[in-house]
Amino acid sequence: MQNRDNNKPLAYRMCPQTVEEFVGQEHILSEGKLLYRMIKADRISSVIFYGPPGTGKTSLASIIAKSTKSNFEKLNAVTSGVADIRRVAEQTEQKQNQLLNPQGRTVLFIDEIHRFNKSQQDALLPYVENGSIVLIGATTENPFFEVNKALISRSSVFMLKPLTPDNIRQIIKNALSDSEKGLGNYSVNIDEKVIDYLAAISGGDARIALNGLELAVITSRPQNDGSIMIDMETIEDCTQKRIVAFDKSSDEHYDNISAFIKSMRGSDPDATVLYLARAISGRRRSCILGKKNCTFGCRRCRVSKSKCISSCK
Numbered sequence: 200m201q202n203r204d205n206n207k208p209l210a211y212r213m214c215p216q217t218v219e220e221f222v223g224q225e226h227i228l229s230e231g232k233l234l235y236r237m238i239k240a241d242r243i244s245s246v247i248f249y250g251p252p253g254t255g256k257t258s259l260a261s262i263i264a265k266s267t268k269s270n271f272e273k274l275n276a277v278t279s280g281v282a283d284i285r286r287v288a289e290q291t292e293q294k295q296n297q298l299l300n301p302q303g304r305t306v307l308f309i310d311e312i313h314r315f316n317k318s319q320q321d322a323l324l325p326y327v328e329n330g331s332i333v334l335i336g337a338t339t340e341n342p343f344f345e346v347n348k349a350l351i352s353r354s355s356v357f358m359l360k361p362l363t364p365d366n367i368r369q370i371i372k373n374a375l376s377d378s379e380k381g382l383g384n385y386s387v388n389i390d391e392k393v394i395d396y397l398a399a400i401s402g403g404d405a406r407i408a409l410n411g412l413e414l415a416v417i418t419s420r421p422q423n424d425g426s427i428m429i430d431m432e433t434i435e436d437c438t439q440k441r442i443v444a445f446d447k448s449s450d451e452h453y454d455n456i457s458a459f460i461k462s463m464r465g466s467d468p469d470a471t472v473l474y475l476a477r478a479i480s481g482r483r484r485s486c487i488l489g490k491k492n493c494t495f496g497c498r499r500c501r502v503s504k505s506k507c508i509s510s511c512k
Contacts, residue, residue, distance in 0.1 A: 217266070247336040249342050254362055382416055
């Protein structure tokens with residue numbers, strides 16, 4: 200079993216097992232917070248975890264799975280459908296006894312829940328309504344747009360933020376020191392500045408940081424004393440470039456464009472160039488950016504949009 204686990208990615212192996220091992224998201228998971236109390240008391244109600252990749256949504260579901268006495272099932276919305284939901288509901292009814300399912304309910308984790316269409320999400324409603332299924336949804340998209348309002352009203356939505364560089368730094372050090380699940384069996388020599396760089400370039404995504412670290416360690420040749428030296432050049436090669444959180448179909452696009460226009464309106468050239476660079480890096484069409492500039496110029500100069508466009512031509 201341990202050999203099979205060692206073949207899995209480092210990010211998977213380092214998944215926290217308890218709330219105490221979880222790093223980051225203190226605004227929802229520090230001691231005394233609602234989610235912390237729900238997990239500790241095993242009184243989980245339907246919840247939806249919303250946030251960028253690599254911030255701990257699946258890890259939280261895994262912690263709940265290990266701590267709850269209820270039956271636990273996991274589905275991925277990409278490969279599942281209504282038949283799978285009904286199968287889980289039927290199994291819950293069959294296991295409603297003190298031996299197999301003491302609490303008489305199933306905690307159902309659905310990853311990428313925004314991938315479910317309306318009819319698939321509607322299939323969850325009667326079971327969530329009567330409490331036989333406790334829904335845990337995970338999504339990178341805004342659930343208030345992508346998830347049915349009926350499910351939202353029956354769930355608590357927890358927003359996960361990008362991890363801070365300090366959080367990523369702690370996760371990296373945990374992986375380097377853990378001999379059972381991490382890279383503790385390797386004699387890795389890595390400077391603090393390299394760790395700081397890796398924490399900064401990961402963009403708040405722990406998975407990117409751990410994947411880059413693992414790739415650097417397993418592809419580097421040991422020195423004569425058996426140690427593995429990880430320098431800045433190696434990490435830069437294994438991480439390639441900083442990840443910019445920008446998706447033209449999500450909130451990031453609208454937030455970035457809004458910040459771009461407001462920066463121009465506030466006469467802040469540095470911020471304007473920053474948000475313009477993010478849009479260009481996100482492969483945003485230049486004609487759209489030009490249109491936003493044109494619209495802003497028209498309002499500032501108090502001329503008609505058509506006249507301004509013809510002048511630009």
